[in-house]
Amino acid sequence: GESVGLHLPTLSVQEGDNSIINCAYSNSASDYFIWYKQESGKGPQFIIDIRSNMDKRQGQRVTVLLNKTVKHLSLQIAATQPGDSAVYFCAGLGGSARQLTFGSGTQLTVLP
Amino acid sequence: DAEITQSPRHKITETGRQVTLACHQTWNHNNMFWYRQDLGHGLRLIHYSYGVQDTNKGEVSDGYSVSRSNTEDLPLTLESAASSQTSVYFCASSESGVWTQYFGPGTRLLVL
Numbered sequence: 001g002e003s004v005g006l007h008l009p010t011l012s013v014q015e016g017d018n019s020i021i022n023c024a025y026s027n028s029a030s031d032y033f034i035w036y037k038q039e040s041g042k043g044p045q046f047i048i049d050i051r052s053n054m055d056k057r058q059g060q061r062v063t064v065l066l067n068k069t070v071k072h073l074s075l076q077i078a079a080t081q082p083g084d085s086a087v088y089f090c091a092g093l094g095g096s097a098r099q100l101t102f103g104s105g106t107q108l109t110v111l112p
Numbered sequence: 113d114a115e116i117t118q119s120p121r122h123k124i125t126e127t128g129r130q131v132t133l134a135c136h137q138t139w140n141h142n143n144m145f146w147y148r149q150d151l152g153h154g155l156r157l158i159h160y161s162y163g164v165q166d167t168n169k170g171e172v173s174d175g176y177s178v179s180r181s182n183t184e185d186l187p188l189t190l191e192s193a194a195s196s197q198t199s200v201y202f203c204a205s206s207e208s209g210v211w212t213q214y215f216g217p218g219t220r221l222l223v224l
Contacts, residue, residue: 004154031173032211034211034212034213036215042217042218043204043215043216043217043218044155044202044215045212045215046212046213049212075176087155087156089155091155093211099157099160099170100157100211101215102147102154102155102156103154104152104153104154105154105200
C-alpha cells in the first residue's frame with residue numbers, strides 16, 4: 001500500500017523568508033499528489049496538486065516540486081506571511097483502491 | 113456559494129451509544145468521504161461513496177457505517193460508540209473523476 005509521510009513535524013520560519021516543507025512517499029506507482037493547509041479548528045484546504053508526469057508546478061506564492069527518483073515532493077512558500085501558519089499535509093494517490101493517503105503533517109510557525 | 117457543512121461541530125457521548133454525524137454538501141459532487149484525524153496519524157479514510165446507493169469501506173471502517181440516499185448527504189453512524197472513536201471527523205467531497213477533495217469544518221467527538 002501507499003505510505004506518505006513528512007520529514008519534520010514542526011518548522012519555524014521568519015516572516016518574509018521562504019519555507020520548504022518536505023514529504024516522502026513509498027509507492028512508486030503513485031501518480032498524483034496534493035498539498036493541503038489546515039488552520040487550527042478548521043478543515044484541510046486545498047493548496048496545489050501535481051501529477052507524476054510533471055516535476056514542478058507553481059501557484060500563487062507556492063511551488064510544488066516532485067522528484068520521482070527519490071520519491072520525494074516539497075512545497076515551497078515564498079515570502080512566508082503570518083497567515084501561512086498552519087499544518088501542511090501532503091497526500092498521494094496510489095494503490096489498487098485509488099484513494100488518497102495522507103501524511104501526518106508539518107506545523108509551520110511564522111515568527112515575526 | 114457551494115459549501116460542505118458538518119453537524120454537530122462538537123459532540124460528547126457515552127460508551128455504547130449510537131451516534132450519527134451529518135455531512136451535507138451543495139457542490140453536487142458525486143464522491144463523498146469520511147475521515148478521522150488523530151494526533152500522529154494524519155487523516156484516515158473510514159468510508160466513501162461514489163454516488164447514491166454506493167458505499168465502500170475505507171482503511172478504518174470497523175464500528176462505523178454510512179448510507180447515501182441522495183447526492184447531498186452522507187451521514188456517518190457509530191453503531192456503539194467506543195472511547196477509541198474519540199477523534200475529529202472530517203467529511204469531504206469531490207467531482208467524479210477528480211481527486212481533489214474539499215473538506216468540511218470537522219466534528220470533534222468525545223466518547224466517555
